[in-house]
Amino acid sequence: MLRIRKYTTLLLPLLLLACTTPRMTNAPVPPFDWQGHRGARGLLPENTIPAFLRALSYPEVVTLELDVVISSDDRVIVSHDPYMEPTLCQTPDGGRITDTVSLRQLTAREIEAYDCGQLPHPRFPEQQRRPAAKPTLAAVFAAVDRYCVQQGRPTPRYNIELKYQPDWEPALVPDRETFARLVLEDVAAWGKPELVNLQCFDPPTLAVLHRLAPDISLAYLDEAPGGVGEKMEALGFVPEIYSPWEQGLTTEVVEAAHALGMRVIPWTVNQVDRMEVLVGMGVDGIITDYPDRIAGVSTGR
Secondary structure, three states: OOOHHHHHHHHHHHHHHHHHOOOOOOOOOOOOEEEEEOOOOOOOOOOOHHHHHHHHOOOOEEEEEEEEEEOOOOOEEEOOOOEOOOOOOEOOOOOEOOOOOEHHHOOHHHHHOOEOOOOOOOOOOOOOOOOOOOOEHHHHHHHHHHHHHHHOOOOOEEEEEEOOOHHHOOOOOOOHHHHHHHHHHHHHHHOOHHHEEEEEOOHHHHHHHHHHOOOOEEEEEEOOOOOHHHHHHHHOOOOOEEEEEOOOOOHHHHHHHHHOOOEEOOEOOOOHHHHHHHHHHOOOEEEEOOHHHOOOOOOOO
16 A cells, blocks of 8 residues: 555655756766676676675776565565566575565565575576575665775665566556655665666656656666657657667667767676677667676777
8 A cells, every 4th residue: 555644754855856956967977887787697696785796896887787676565675576586596494486476475574584696597607606685775775885985985876677567566566656656765765866767668667757756867778779769759758868678779779869868778788799889889888797897898988
């Protein structure tokens, strides 16, 4: 159920800001936006605090890319899937998962009891296995803040994907409005919204976010690059970032997005030679599972 009183109290500063000031521009845009996908998925278990800290050990990484879903007690959980993925996660007693375990049906504390780091990842053989739990977004903010203070490192940006599909309601995700408000609540509580970008494959979810907090940077996630102008017209506004699948991306698509004033940051690029091709196309950043591979890529910026 939507907790109007709770949301209104915590979101009031953010919403007042949206009503009284132009869109946030006080956080400098990085010359080239290297993003650690799900932290450093190629190296450590995805969307876990150790993976995010590993990504930040590479100075080129300026943004942490991650995914969020919602628990039964309305906590924002960092997870790519709204369920426990059987190939990656184990039950609290170390057993294998044989049925759908929806995170929307578990509390944050119950979710934390599952291990999602000790099974070998079938797609990433270099990934180091270790105990790892799905954290809350608030816990990630806090852990990264501590790490940056300890290392004398600037606070990174965050590129946060809301994992929403209409056919997932209500068993796996809440409705768009509830989902958006819960994420915005955590961003407001952290206190650095100028360092946050929110993204989604579902255009209506982007529209809800834009309505609730027009100062928050947004990215249009796209699995089929092309037709950028028509897609933005259908959306009803132009977000800051166009984030297409790197497969099929062309110079013409990059130029079309730039003409609309959007930065172009494709996903997910893991081969150095492909990174160099995309840089040559004029992209403004790259999302990668392997932040250890980007040091040798020249961006010319």
